[in-house]
Amino acid sequence: MTMNAIEVRDLTRRFGGFVAVDRVTFEVREGEIFGFLGSNGAGKSTTIRMLCGLLKPTSGTARVGGVDVGRDPEAVKQRIGYMSQKFSLYEALTIDQNIEFFSGLYGLDRRTGRDRRAFVLKMAGLEGREHTLAGDLPGGWRQRLALGCAILHQPPVLFLDEPTGGVDPLSRREFWTLIEAMAASGVTVLVTTHYLDEAEHCHRLAILHAGRLAAIGSITELREVFADRPIVEVQSTDPVALMNALADHPDVEKTSVFGTAVHAVLKRETDVRRFIAGLGDGLTASPVAPSLEDVFLDVVEQAQSPEPKA
Amino acid sequence: MRKVLAVGRKEMRQILRDRRTLLILLFVPAFFLLLYGYALNFDIRHIPLAVDDRDKSSDSRELVAAFVNSGYFDLVAGVGSPSEIERLMDLNRVRAALVIPEGLSRDLRSGRDVSVQVLVDGDNANTATTVLGYSSAIVRTVSRQLRIERGGRVAPPRVLLEPRIWYNPELRSTLFLVPGLIAYICMITAVVSTALSIVREKERGTMEQVQMAPLGTMSYVVGKTVPYFVVSLASAVVIVVVSMALFGLPMRGSWGMLLLALSLFIVGALATGLWISTIADTQQTAFQLALLSSFLPTLMLSGFIFPISSMPAAIRAVTYVVPARYFLVALRGIVLKGAPPSTYSFALSMLVVYAVGMLSLAAFRLSRQRTA
Numbered sequence: 227m228t229m230n231a232i233e234v235r236d237l238t239r240r241f242g243g244f245v246a247v248d249r250v251t252f253e254v255r256e257g258e259i260f261g262f263l264g265s266n267g268a269g270k271s272t273t274i275r276m277l278c279g280l281l282k283p284t285s286g287t288a289r290v291g292g293v294d295v296g297r298d299p300e301a302v303k304q305r306i307g308y309m310s311q312k313f314s315l316y317e318a319l320t321i322d323q324n325i326e327f328f329s330g331l332y333g334l335d336r337r338t339g340r341d342r343r344a345f346v347l348k349m350a351g352l353e354g355r356e357h358t359l360a361g362d363l364p365g366g367w368r369q370r371l372a373l374g375c376a377i378l379h380q381p382p383v384l385f386l387d388e389p390t391g392g393v394d395p396l397s398r399r400e401f402w403t404l405i406e407a408m409a410a411s412g413v414t415v416l417v418t419t420h421y422l423d424e425a426e427h428c429h430r431l432a433i434l435h436a437g438r439l440a441a442i443g444s445i446t447e448l449r450e451v452f453a454d455r456p457i458v459e460v461q462s463t464d465p466v467a468l469m470n471a472l473a474d475h476p477d478v479e480k481t482s483v484f485g486t487a488v489h490a491v492l493k494r495e496t497d498v499r500r501f502i503a504g505l506g507d508g509l510t511a512s513p514v515a516p517s518l519e520d521v522f523l524d525v526v527e528q529a530q531s532p533e534p535k536a
Numbered sequence: 537m538r539k540v541l542a543v544g545r546k547e548m549r550q551i552l553r554d555r556r557t558l559l560i561l562l563f564v565p566a567f568f569l570l571l572y573g574y575a576l577n578f579d580i581r582h583i584p585l586a587v588d589d590r591d592k593s594s595d596s597r598e599l600v601a602a603f604v605n606s607g608y609f610d611l612v613a614g615v616g617s618p619s620e621i622e623r624l625m626d627l628n629r630v631r632a633a634l635v636i637p638e639g640l641s642r643d644l645r646s647g648r649d650v651s652v653q654v655l656v657d658g659d660n661a662n663t664a665t666t667v668l669g670y671s672s673a674i675v676r677t678v679s680r681q682l683r684i685e686r687g688g689r690v691a692p693p694r695v696l697l698e699p700r701i702w703y704n705p706e707l708r709s710t711l712f713l714v715p716g717l718i719a720y721i722c723m724i725t726a727v728v729s730t731a732l733s734i735v736r737e738k739e740r741g742t743m744e745q746v747q748m749a750p751l752g753t754m755s756y757v758v759g760k761t762v763p764y765f766v767v768s769l770a771s772a773v774v775i776v777v778v779s780m781a782l783f784g785l786p787m788r789g790s791w792g793m794l795l796l797a798l799s800l801f802i803v804g805a806l807a808t809g810l811w812i813s814t815i816a817d818t819q820q821t822a823f824q825l826a827l828l829s830s831f832l833p834t835l836m837l838s839g840f841i842f843p844i845s846s847m848p849a850a851i852r853a854v855t856y857v858v859p860a861r862y863f864l865v866a867l868r869g870i871v872l873k874g875a876p877p878s879t880y881s882f883a884l885s886m887l888v889v890y891a892v893g894m895l896s897l898a899a900f901r902l903s904r905q906r907t908a
């Protein structure tokens with residue numbers, strides 16, 4: 227049986243009267259890559275900051291690596307690595323000096339420090355660039371250096387807050403290769419992202435909306451929300467007009483545009499073949515599996531509507 | 537300890553890498569102050585005056601009254617000996633003293649010229665020059681009056697002024713500026729740089745990264761401030777040494793005392809910077825706070841440029857909470873006068889009070905932020 231690296235119960239944080247995180251409950255297993263999805267202001271960063279012991283929860287509990295964060299925030303810090311949403315290394319210092327600084331902060335002795343430095347430089351592909359200023363590095367390299375500095379002390383749990391923001395697609399893919407390798411070696415990773423395609427790398431996902439946990443599970447599990455509502459993709463040269471036309475169709479629950487196509491979510495128990503046949507000529511339509519974007523939009527929409535859908 | 541070292545080393549590297557800013561911050565103002573220092577001239581009033589009247593005649597009383605009624609002098613003490621004057625000047629209780637010799641009245645009546653002495657504390661060259669100007673004008677007026685009263689003789693006697701300037705006989709204002717300059721530079725390196733460097737870390741997000749590490753607040757604060765302490769202390773010592781070499785600044789007191797006064801002042805300033813950094817979220821706010829809380833008071837309210845004794849009472853009251861005020865008293869006592877420690881021990885203890893108070897304030901705010 228695998229252990230839970232992170233256990234969160236009814237975690238809540240208020241800023242004045244505003245509830246940024248509202249009774250969030252979830253677990254992350256050891257060695258799992260757990261993704262946090264959510265639009266801006268959903269409360270992703272606030273949750274992570276509470277888990278790292280940087281912010282006190284208003285109520286609820288969180289255990290990270292077996293330590294109660296609310297009780298002993300300092301003990302948690304030695305067990306976690308954290309990479310913030312903003313690039314947060316010293317741009318005026320060289321790569322080497324940044325690594326040396328963070329080794330010192332985590333109290334690594336000289337020998338361990340040297341070994342870890344070599345490991346991190348190799349992992350991040352920064353060998354030979356030790357004396358470059360961190361501020362002069364291109365985005366992708368900075369990201370890898372930041373990751374390197376976050377894992378110098380070999381933390382079993384890693385929190386990554388939008389690690390790939392503003393990084394080119396190739397670097398993003400390389401970055402995810404690193405993350406997957408780390409998870410394979412037993413490191414637990416909690417990562418937030420805006421890129422839905424990146425969510426495919428996560429073993430399980432949580433969708434946060436307005437401080438609440440709106441859905442949780444693996445991608446397959448999340449797709450279950452569409453279990454009895456088929457989705458039909460219709461191609462068109464004018465998707466917006468088509469979307470408006472379809473929205474009034476009696477069998478259609480809702481529509482959304484995906485590039486040059488429209489996804490129409492059909493009402494429960496609708497016969498897909500009859501629906502497609504009824505669309506008429508000139509339109510290419512086929513049933514599709516729900517994409518993560520369909521899922522995300524649907525979950526957020528349901529979380530927003532005041533009364534739960536029947 | 538390893539963690540404190542890591543923070544300190546990193547901070548020192550950042551300071552050194554930023555040395556152009558450091559140079560601009562330190563030397564441009566110093567240069568301009570030296571330049572303008574000679575040109576500064578102010579209307580000075582209410583100069584505290586001690587009088588040693590050894591004649592005790594109506595003529596001598598008339599002379600004293602002329603000084604007091606001029607509005608430029610406030611009679612704060614009647615004294616009976618030169619050593620008493622020296623003591624009062626060391627304590628900064630008086631800035632000038634009038635010594636009227638025995639036999640003034642008798643000599644005048646028998647038609648002889650007499651000299652009265654005016655002793656001026658020269659450590660502020662601007663004030664000293666002005667004081668001398670006032671004194672000679674007053675003495676000349678009195679002399680003329682006496683001659684009219686006693687008129688009719690062939691050659692009526694005159695009252696002459698015999699000026700004596702203590703501590704800085706050549707009235708070199710550079711010398712007077714040096715202690716103020718040290719205060720000013722300590723303020724920049726200690727208050728402004730500390731506050732800015734911490735707030736910059738908040739702005740850039742490096743602060744958050746550091747807070748994620750298992751590092752006590754104390755380690756962070758110590759590692760962060762010690763480099764600025766070293767830089768401030770070093771620049772102060774450099775200024776003293778350079779002034780000794782270039783402007784002939786006397787170092788009359790002990791180096792140990794100088795370092796003690798400097799350290800106390802710098803610790804207070806560092807604590808102020810720390811406190812500002814707990815309030816401000818942007819470098820701009822931090823800079824403005826530093827300007828208002830430390831920078832301007834050091835320039836305007838410490839007695840550096842404007843003598844405290846000639847300030848309106850309300851403003852003078854404010855100067856009591858300006859640490860630079862006490863720092864300047866101590867520094868002038870040590871460097872320019874070589875006065876005994878008892879004369880500035882009060883100033884030093886006020887610096888201790890300020891440093892302790894500011895440190896507690898900063899520590900309190902830090903610990904509250906820590907558990908946000």
Ligand SMILES: Nc1ncnc2c1ncn2[C@@H]1O[C@H](COP(=O)(O)OP(=O)(O)OP(=O)(O)O)[C@@H](O)[C@H]1O
Binds near residue numbers: 246267269270
């Ligand atoms: N210190 C604070 N004081 C007041 N409000 C805050 C504070 N920190 C965050 N908030 C608010 O809490 C809400 C959630 O913020 P949070 O940063 O957790 O969102 P997020 O999901 O990380 O968003 P993003 O994708 O933009 O990073 C926001 O509305 C934010 O304005």
Ligand SMILES: [Mg+2]
Binds near residue numbers: 271272311387
């Ligand atoms: Mg965020």
